[in-house]
Amino acid sequence: MRSDKRELSIWVVATALGCLLVLLAAGREWVRVLQDGAAGVTTGPTGGDLSPALTPVALAGLAGVVAVLATRGTGRRVVGAVLALCGAGVAAATWAAIDGGNVTGWLSERNVLHGASGVPWEAAPLWPAVAAAGALLMLAGGITAIVRGGRWAGMSARYDRAKGPDGEAKAQVSDDRALWDALDRGDDPTEGR
Numbered sequence: 001m002r003s004d005k006r007e008l009s010i011w012v013v014a015t016a017l018g019c020l021l022v023l024l025a026a027g028r029e030w031v032r033v034l035q036d037g038a039a040g041v042t043t044g045p046t047g048g049d050l051s052p053a054l055t056p057v058a059l060a061g062l063a064g065v066v067a068v069l070a071t072r073g074t075g076r077r078v079v080g081a082v083l084a085l086c087g088a089g090v091a092a093a094t095w096a097a098i099d100g101g102n103v104t105g106w107l108s109e110r111n112v113l114h115g116a117s118g119v120p121w122e123a124a125p126l127w128p129a130v131a132a133a134g135a136l137l138m139l140a141g142g143i144t145a146i147v148r149g150g151r152w153a154g155m156s157a158r159y160d161r162a163k164g165p166d167g168e169a170k171a172q173v174s175d176d177r178a179l180w181d182a183l184d185r186g187d188d189p190t191e192g193r
Helices: 002-026 054-070 073-097 100-109 126-151 175-185
Strands: 031-034 121-123
Touching: 002 054, 002 073, 002 126, 031 100, 054 073, 054 126, 073 100, 073 126, 100 121
Parallel strands: none
Antiparallel strands: 031 121
8 A cells, every 4th residue: 555655656657757847848949940050159049938738738647647647447547548648649749859851941931031941950868868768768658557546545545434245335434533423412522531
């Protein structure tokens, strides 16, 4: 039980971190535009500019993390599958964003200074790599939720009634419950202590 709780905590942190890495990378510059091929660098497109799907899919992944915590059984496995698909979607969007034709097309559409001529640019590989790492964490998180998620407790597990050998719910009596019952009867539960 304790190891399952720890496993769930590690899963939440790792999967949410993957989503946050994608969100961070989507807002950063993925391409540096060069002036006449020299060192004069102007602002280039962000990951979100080159692939608008990155941010929404990462946000869907964060929603999936919360949904895994709120569901159980088959529902949790379905959410895990959706989360894995979000990770695969981010990977595909990252790959499409760094495609040379995509970058050149994006720059040509926004090139006011050079008209129809090509705009010199160079890749900034850090942020696509960060997005890819986030995609990998999301994909692994989704697969883990499918395979191991059935063992994890849900949000309301502590409030569920225990089941007896016959499958019937049985009431759990604790010291706290006994104190409240004594108060309901009008007894002073502190007498005799």
